[in-house]
Amino acid sequence: MASIFTKIINGEIPCYKIDEDENFFAFLDINPNARGHTLCIPKKEVDKIMDLDEETYMGLMAFSRKVGKAIEAAVDCNRVGISVIGLEVPHVHVHLIPLNGMKEATFQYKVAPTKEEFEAIAKNIRSKIE
Ligand code: AMP
Numbered sequence: 001m002a003s004i005f006t007k008i009i010n011g012e013i014p015c016y017k018i019d020e021d022e023n024f025f026a027f028l029d030i031n032p033n034a035r036g037h038t039l040c041i042p043k044k045e046v047d048k049i050m051d052l053d054e055e056t057y058m059g060l061m062a063f064s065r066k067v068g069k070a071i072e073a074a075v076d077c078n079r080v081g082i083s084v085i086g087l088e089v090p091h092v093h094v095h096l097i098p099l100n101g102m103k104e105a106t107f108q109y110k111v112a113p114t115k116e117e118f119e120a121i122a123k124n125i126r127s128k129i130e
Contacts, residue, residue, distance in 0.1 A: 009025050009043055015030075018038055026039065032110065034100075034104040036074065036077070036121055040060060041093045081104070
């Protein structure tokens with residue numbers, strides 16, 4: 001069965017889209033650690049990051065860097081941190097998290113933007129993609 005993230009890529013489930021190319025897709029995390037928390041995924045559905053072929057792994061990191069630089073330009077934060085966990089959704093995803101301290105990196109502290117805020121954040125990040 002297709003993962004929830006494959007359904008997002010295919011447009012069957014809505015998302016706040018940030019960026020997309022032939023092989024990768026980025027969208028806002030729906031339960032963010034901080035405003036601007038973004039997920040970058042390969043379109044190829046693989047569960048664990050260490051099982052990605054090297055080309056996809058390197059491509060995912062390059063794509064995440066591009067999106068992460070846009071987040072740093074768009075969101076008021078000290079820096080963007082990267083986490084890969086994957087215990088909830090079995091489709092590789094890189095968490096890009098705007099950090100001002102350790103609290104945003106813990107996944108214990110959450111924020112709850114409104115739909116309008118999600119849309120504004122996504123638009124702002126999209127405008128900074130180079
Ligand atoms: P993990 O697999 O532990 O790395 O976490 C999965 C992440 O996916 C969590 O941060 C969720 O908030 C996020 N997530 C789950 N479903 C969606 C969705 N439909 N849209 C955006 N983010 C999601």
